[in-house]
Amino acid sequence: MIADYRLGESGLPALLLHCMLGRARDLGGLVAALKTPLDARAFDLPGHGASEPWDEATGYHDLCTTLAQARLPDGGVIIGHSFGATVALRLALDNPGTLRALVLIEPVLFAAARGSAEAAEQAPHDDALAEAFSQSDMATAAAGFLAQWGAGPPYAAMPRDAQARIAARMPMVMAAGADLHADRAGLLRPGALEDCTLPVLLLRGKASPVVTRAVNRTLAQRLPDARSSEIAGAGHMLPLTHATQTADAIDNFLDDLPIP
Numbered sequence: 001m002i003a004d005y006r007l008g009e010s011g012l013p014a015l016l017l018h019c020m021l022g023r024a025r026d027l028g029g030l031v032a033a034l035k036t037p038l039d040a041r042a043f044d045l046p047g048h049g050a051s052e053p054w055d056e057a058t059g060y061h062d063l064c065t066t067l068a069q070a071r072l073p074d075g076g077v078i079i080g081h082s083f084g085a086t087v088a089l090r091l092a093l094d095n096p097g098t099l100r101a102l103v104l105i106e107p108v109l110f111a112a113a114r115g116s117a118e119a120a121e122q123a124p125h126d127d128a129l130a131e132a133f134s135q136s137d138m139a140t141a142a143a144g145f146l147a148q149w150g151a152g153p154p155y156a157a158m159p160r161d162a163q164a165r166i167a168a169r170m171p172m173v174m175a176a177g178a179d180l181h182a183d184r185a186g187l188l189r190p191g192a193l194e195d196c197t198l199p200v201l202l203l204r205g206k207a208s209p210v211v212t213r214a215v216n217r218t219l220a221q222r223l224p225d226a227r228s229s230e231i232a233g234a235g236h237m238l239p240l241t242h243a244t245q246t247a248d249a250i251d252n253f254l255d256d257l258p259i260p
Helices: 024-033 060-069 084-095 115-134 138-149 158-166 172-183 212-222 244-253
Strands: 004-006 012-017 038-043 078-083 101-105 200-205 226-231
Touching: 004 024, 012 024, 012 060, 012 084, 012 138, 024 038, 024 078, 024 244, 060 084, 060 172, 060 200, 084 101, 084 172, 101 226, 101 244, 115 138, 115 212, 138 158, 138 172, 158 172, 200 244, 212 226, 226 244
Parallel strands: 012 038, 012 078, 078 101, 101 200, 200 226
Antiparallel strands: 004 038
């Protein structure tokens, strides 16, 4: 069972895709802050929120893409955050002519940063996470992951039941990481991004890990109709911590879309 939600009642059809370890409802504040009315749908990714656990039989990125494909907003917009933004990009490439626009908030397609100075700066963090996974030390993996990508209290300061829940989800992070570092879906294949004619907004927090800057830069260079914006003072969880500023950037982008 996959838990579906309606975050906005009327307006431009929209699908919102949340981040790893998040929930669909986390994006409700962003939808509420938007001035652009949206008929906004969202769902909890497998293993998140009220959705059923991931069965580990299907590739995680593949499974999430299949579920999102079934909820594609024909003629609408997809707003994706972090891991959800990589699924959003995959949907846009797989469904030319279906969507009206795409909003990618810190898409963690790390393969797009390969060879950059920012990727080199990120490498020690990735190596530490990989080492924790290799030792099946999910508590250490969770602490390191949240230190870079979270916005709440440190892992060590969380109640033990919360620590256990997050540690139990680390296999999904590990599985997704393989897709994102190796680009198993081929999002960066020659010509794929260049053939995407959708208007695309690329957002990131200025205080986010610098590897996100390299990812957005690569995507902006290759997508024909992309604009980039940064939210001052924001980290990776900008749709939650800086919902108003993120919404303003999205509103400005949507206001500039051609009238259908």
